[in-house]
Amino acid sequence: xxxxxxxxxxxxxxxxxxxxxxxxxxxxxxxxxxxxxxxxxxxxxxxxxxxxxxxxxxxxxxxxxxxxxxxxxxxxxxxxxxxxxxxxxxxxxxxxxxxxxxxxxxxxxxxxxxxxxxxxxxxxxxxxxxxxxxxxxxxxxxxxxxxxxxxxxxxxxxxxxxxxxxxxxxxxxxxxxxxxxxxxxxxxxxxxxxxxxxxxxxxxxxxxxxxxxxxxxxxxxxxxxxxxxxxxxxxxxxxxxxxxxxxxxxxxxxxxxxxxxxxxxxxxxxxxxxxxxxxxxxxxxxxxxxxxxxxxxxxxxxxxxxxxxxxxxxxxxxxxxxxxxxxxxxxxxxxxxxxxxxxxxxxxxxxxxxxxxxxxxxxxxxxxxxxxxxxxxxxxxxxxx
Numbered sequence: 001x002x003x004x005x006x007x008x009x010x011x012x013x014x015x016x017x018x019x020x021x022x023x024x025x026x027x028x029x030x031x032x033x034x035x036x037x038x039x040x041x042x043x044x045x046x047x048x049x050x051x052x053x054x055x056x057x058x059x060x061x062x063x064x065x066x067x068x069x070x071x072x073x074x075x076x077x078x079x080x081x082x083x084x085x086x087x088x089x090x091x092x093x094x095x096x097x098x099x100x101x102x103x104x105x106x107x108x109x110x111x112x113x114x115x116x117x118x119x120x121x122x123x124x125x126x127x128x129x130x131x132x133x134x135x136x137x138x139x140x141x142x143x144x145x146x147x148x149x150x151x152x153x154x155x156x157x158x159x160x161x162x163x164x165x166x167x168x169x170x171x172x173x174x175x176x177x178x179x180x181x182x183x184x185x186x187x188x189x190x191x192x193x194x195x196x197x198x199x200x201x202x203x204x205x206x207x208x209x210x211x212x213x214x215x216x217x218x219x220x221x222x223x224x225x226x227x228x229x230x231x232x233x234x235x236x237x238x239x240x241x242x243x244x245x246x247x248x249x250x251x252x253x254x255x256x257x258x259x260x261x262x263x264x265x266x267x268x269x270x271x272x273x274x275x276x277x278x279x280x281x282x283x284x285x286x287x288x289x290x291x292x293x294x295x296x297x298x299x300x301x302x303x304x305x306x307x308x309x310x311x312x313x314x315x316x317x318x319x320x321x322x323x324x325x326x327x328x329x330x331x332x333x334x335x336x337x338x339x340x341x342x343x344x345x346x347x348x349x350x351x352x353x354x355x356x357x358x359x360x361x362x363x364x365x366x367x368x369x370x371x372x373x374x375x376x377x378x379x380x381x382x383x384x385x
Contacts, residue, residue, distance in 0.1 A: 002158045002159055002162055002163070003158065003159040003163055003290065003293055003294045004138070004156060004157070004158050004159075004290065005131050005135065005156070005157050005290065006154055006155065006156045006157075007124075007128045007131060007132060007154070007155050007157065008152050008153070008154050009122050009123070009124060009152065009153045009155070010123070010150060010151070010152060010153075011109065011111070011120060011122070011142070011151045011152065011153045012120060012151065013111060013113070013118045013120070013151055014113070014118065015149075015151075017113060017114050017115070018113070018118075018142075018144070018151065019093070019144065020061055020114070021061050021062060021066075021095070021113070021114055022093040022094070022095055022142070022144060023093065024059045024061045024062050025059075025062050025066060025070055025095045026090050026091075026092075026093060026094075027059070028055060028058075028059050028062055028067065028070050029070050029073065029074050029090045030087070030089055030090060031051075031055065031058075032047065032051075032055075032070065032071055032074035032075070033074045033077060033078055033087040033088050033089070034087050035047065035050070035051055036074065036075065036078040036083065036087070037078065037083055037086075037087040040083060042075045042076075042078040042079045042083065043075075044071065044072060044075050047071055047075060048071065052067075055067065061114050063101075063112055063114075065098050065100040065101045065112060066095060066097070066098070066101055066112065068098060069095075069096045069097060069098040069101065070095070070096065072096075073096050074088075092143065093143060093144040093146070094141055094142070094143040094144075095141060095142050095143075096139070096140075096141045097111075097112070097139075097140045097141055097142060100112075102140060102153075104122075104137065104155075107121055107122045107123075107124060108120075108121055108122070109121075109122050109153065111142070111153075122153070131157050132155075132157070134160060135157035135158060135159055135160060136157060136158050136159075136160055137155060137156075137157055138156045138157060138158045139155075139156045140153065140154060140155045140156065141153075141154045142154070147226065159294075163293065163294065163295075163296050164296055165296045165297070165298065166253045166295075166296045166297055166298070169253045169254055169298075169358060169359055170359075171350060171359065173251070173252050173253040173254060174188075174252065174253075174254040174256060174346055174349065174350065174359070175187055175188055175189065175247070175250070175252035175254065175255050175256065175346065176188035176256045176342040176343060176344070176345035176346030176347070176349070177247070177255060177256065177257050177342060177345065178258070178307070178338050178339075178341040178342040178345060179257070179258065179260070179281050179284070180338055180341075182200075182325075183338050184199075184239075184243075184284075185243055185247075185284070186336075186338035186339055186341070186342050187247070187342050188339070188342040188343045188345065188346040190339055192338075193243050193246060193247060194239060194242065194243040194246075199239065202235065203232075206228060206231070206232040206235070209228055210225060210228060210229065210232075213225040213228070236280050236283070237280075237283065240280060240283050240284040240287050241287055243284065244284055244287035244288040244291055245287075245291055247288060247292075248288055248291035248292045248295060248297065249291075249295075252297075253297050253298065254297065254298045254300060254349070254358060254359075255288060255292055255297065255298070255299050255300070256300050256301075256302060256345050256346055256348075256349040257285060257288075257299065257300070257301055257302075257345070258301070258302060258303075258304035258307060258345060259301040259302065259303065259304060260281055260282075260285075260304060298358055300349055300354055300358070302345055302348040302349050302352065303348070304345075307341045307344040307345055307348070308322060308337060308340075308341045308344075309321065309322060310344050311327075311329040311331060311333055311340070312333070312335070312340050312343035312344045312347060313329065313331055313333035314329060314331040314333065316329060316330070316331070318330075322337050324337070325337050325338070327340040
């Protein structure tokens with residue numbers, strides 16, 4: 001297994017020239033995806049033969065090295081969407097860079113431009129130096145932040161040596177992780193990680209301040225709103241870093257998460273949707289993934305359907321069993337609702353085919369046709385708290 005890190009560095013190329021190049025690159029991407037959908041193919045060779053010369057003439061500000069990388073990214077997007085729905089549209093100013101579009105010699109960057117290549121010396125923070133100097137460069141991209149009026153270079157590195165994944169894992173080394181709104185992280189061993197009144201008070205305070213400034217609507221209020229939004233973003237990022245580090249460095253070797261891919265696409269009430277949007281579940285997942293994988297540990301995913309309604313003891317699914325934070329089943333099992341959900345997440349992995357590859361065995365529950373793990377935690381089925 002290879003560990004991957006992405007380093008983001010500030011760069012200062014000629015503003016007008018690079019904005020023009022990135023705007024044309026965005027239009028070119030949209031033209032490529034539109035052509036793929038109209039012709040029912042995302043094959044790179046077919047795209048190249050059909051529209052290469054046409055697009056080279058149409059977008060002279062985008063050099064050939066960039067044209068090819070944009071074509072490849074557009075093709076991959078269409079393949080991911082399986083040519084269903086509407087063509088993917090790029091709105092942000094970003095460009096994927098091929099190995100011909102930029103070079104790094106130490107800290108000196110040479111970047112492709114419209115007329116000539118741009119050169120500058122990069123400032124690499126000390127925190128990133130080890131990765132920057134010793135890891136292998138894999139890919140890169142350039143983006144522009146409109147609010148801060150700043151260009152960024154994003155360089156992806158891979159570890160020089162493959163990290164050996166931990167094997168011969170026992171069931172006790174598997175941790176189910178439930179992500180929620182009131183309690184952000186609850187685990188199958190009964191821990192409430194990073195949960196507390198202070199954290200909720202800070203988040204609610206940010207939301208209140210933002211709502212008041214949005215109502216006011218003056219120019220000074222908008223400036224203050226941007227400042228507060230930046231503070232909130234840094235607070236959430238710091239929180240996710242701390243709790244993901246705490247979990248990754250624990251004694252557990254497999255971390256099981258729900259696959260929350262379409263959570264923001266699901267239609268809930270306006271109030272509930274606002275609460276979901278108020279926390280970065282994906283950022284926590286991303287941080288935990290790279291921290292755990294760098295230690296040789298496993299990250300796996302399960303289907304999230306009914307994890308909060310199913311009894312982790314007998315397996316019965318009944319919505320009425322959950323009453324706010326409490327879960328009480330007819331079989332006599334009682335537990336905090338989020339801990340019950342975390343136990344279900346853990347058990348679903350242990351019952352899956354993927355657990356056979358990692359753990360090597362699944363244990364049959366004596367009272368049911370389903371497969372369940374022998375859970376040694378204090379929250380296993382015991383008919384009460």
